[in-house]
Amino acid sequence: MNTNNIxxxxxxxxxxxxxxxxxxxxxxxPTNVGIVAVDSKKDKSLKEIYLIDSGPDRxxxxxxxxxxxxxxxxxxxxKIIDTHSHADxxxxxxxxxxxxxxxxICATQMEKSGIECTINQSxxxxxxxPLPEYRIPYYEAExxxxxxxxxxxxxxxxxxxxxxxxxxxPGHYFDMVGVLCTSKGPVISNDSGISSGxxxxxxxxxxxxxFTRGMLSxxxxxxxxxxxKFIESLSVIKNTESDFYVPSHGEIYTEIDALYExxxxxxxxxxxxxxxxLKDGPKTHEEILKYVADLNNIPMxxxxxxxxxxxxxxYITHLYETEKIKWHFKDNRMxxxxxxxxxxx
Ligand SMILES: [Zn+2]
Ligand SMILES: [Zn+2]
Numbered sequence: 603m604n605t606n607n608i609x610x611x612x613x614x615x616x617x618x619x620x621x622x623x624x625x626x627x628x629x630x631x632p633t634n635v636g637i638v639a640v641d642s643k644k645d646k647s648l649k650e651i652y653l654i655d656s657g658p659d660r661x662x663x664x665x666x667x668x669x670x671x672x673x674x675x676x677x678x679x680x681k682i683i684d685t686h687s688h689a690d691x692x693x694x695x696x697x698x699x700x701x702x703x704x705x706x707i708c709a710t711q712m713e714k715s716g717i718e719c720t721i722n723q724s725x726x727x728x729x730x731x732p733l734p735e736y737r738i739p740y741y742e743a744e745x746x747x748x749x750x751x752x753x754x755x756x757x758x759x760x761x762x763x764x765x766x767x768x769x770x771x772p773g774h775y776f777d778m779v780g781v782l783c784t785s786k787g788p789v790i791s792n793d794s795g796i797s798s799g800x801x802x803x804x805x806x807x808x809x810x811x812x813f814t815r816g817m818l819s820x821x822x823x824x825x826x827x828x829x830x831k832f833i834e835s836l837s838v839i840k841n842t843e844s845d846f847y848v849p850s851h852g853e854i855y856t857e858i859d860a861l862y863e864x865x866x867x868x869x870x871x872x873x874x875x876x877x878x879x880l881k882d883g884p885k886t887h888e889e890i891l892k893y894v895a896d897l898n899n900i901p902m903x904x905x906x907x908x909x910x911x912x913x914x915x916x917y918i919t920h921l922y923e924t925e926k927i928k929w930h931f932k933d934n935r936m937x938x939x940x941x942x943x944x945x946x947x
Contacts (some may be wrong), residue, residue, distance in 0.1 A: 607857035617669035656694030663694025685809035686778035687716025695746035712777035771811035773832030806844035814852030829920035884939035
C-alpha cells in the first residue's frame with residue numbers, strides 16, 4: 603500500500619478478474635466491472651453471478667465472459683445492475699442478454715430511459731439533435747431493455763452472508779447509483795492493512811461518483827451533469843465506510859479521504875476559473891469555454907467541445923443557482939457576468 607492508499611493486487615490475474623473475497627471481485631478494464639458470485643441455493647455446483655455494470659462494449663463483455671468461464675465450470679449471470687446509462691457502463695448489456703436470456707438488467711427509472719433510448723447520451727451532452735460525429739458507440743451503447751426498475755437505495759440480499767446495496771449518487775448523471783457489496787469470509791487480496799476483522803468485508807463500487815487520481819491527472823474537468831448533486835454525492839462516498847473503494851475508471855483505493863479532497867479541489871478550481879473568466883467583463887458560454895480550455899491547456903476537439911462544453915454549462919447553472927453569476931442579453935447574445943456579490947470580492 604502506498605501513501606495515496608491506492609490498492610494493487612499482489613498477483614493480478616491474467617484473466618482480468620481479481621477477487622477481494624471469495625465472492626466479491628472486479629474485472630479490470632477501461633470500465634471496471636463489479637462481480638458478486640454466490641452458490642445457487644438449488645444447485646451447489648452452480649455459481650450465480652451479479653454484475654455491477656457490463657463493460658464499455660461488446661468486445662470487453664466477451665472478454666469478461668471468457669474470464670468467467672475460466673473461473674467457474676458452471677455459472678449463470680442472474681442480474682446486471684447498471685450504475686447509470688452512459689455507454690461505457692452498459693455497453694455489454696446486449697451481449698450478456700444474448701448469452702443469458704433470463705438475466706435481469708436492473709437500473710433506476712431515469713437511467714433506464716437512457717439505456718433504452720441511447721441517443722439521450724449525446725443529445726443531453728450536445729443539447730440538440732447531435733452531429734453524426736457524436737452518434738458513435740463511444741456515446742451510444744447497443745440498445746438493451748431494462749427488465750427491472752430499482753429504487754436508488756435498493757438492497758439485494760443474496761444469502762445470509764452476502765448483500766448488495768445500492769447507494770444513490772446523482773450528479774455525474776441523473777440518478778446514478780453506487781453499489782456497496784458486503785460479504786463474510788477471508789480477504790483474498792490482502793496487501794497488508796486490510797483485515798477481515800469481524801469477518802465482514804465491504805467493497806464499494808462508486809461508479810463515476812468520484813474520479814481517480816489517474817483520471818483527474820488526464821481530465822481535470824470530467825463530465826458532470828449536476829454540480830451541486832455531484833458535490834453532495836462526493837460527501838456520501840467519503841462518509842460511507844468500506845474496506846475497498848472501486849471507482850469505474852482507474853485505481854482502487856482503501857481509504858477515500860485524499861481522493862475526496864482532490865475531487866473537491868477540481869470542482870472548486872473549475873468554479874473559480876469561470877469566475878476569473880468573468881472578472882474582465884461578461885462573456886458568452888463559448889467564450890468562457892475558450893478561457894477555461896486555454897488556461898488548462900486543453901486542445902479543443904469534437905469530443906472535448908461537447909463533453910467539457912456541456913460540463914461547463916452545468917457549472918454555469920450551479921454558479922447561477924448559488925447567485926455568483928447572472929445572465930443578460932446584449933446585441934442578441936446571452937452574456938454571463940459576475941453578480942454584484944461575487945464582483946465585489
Ligand atoms: Zn458516466
Ligand atoms: Zn464512466
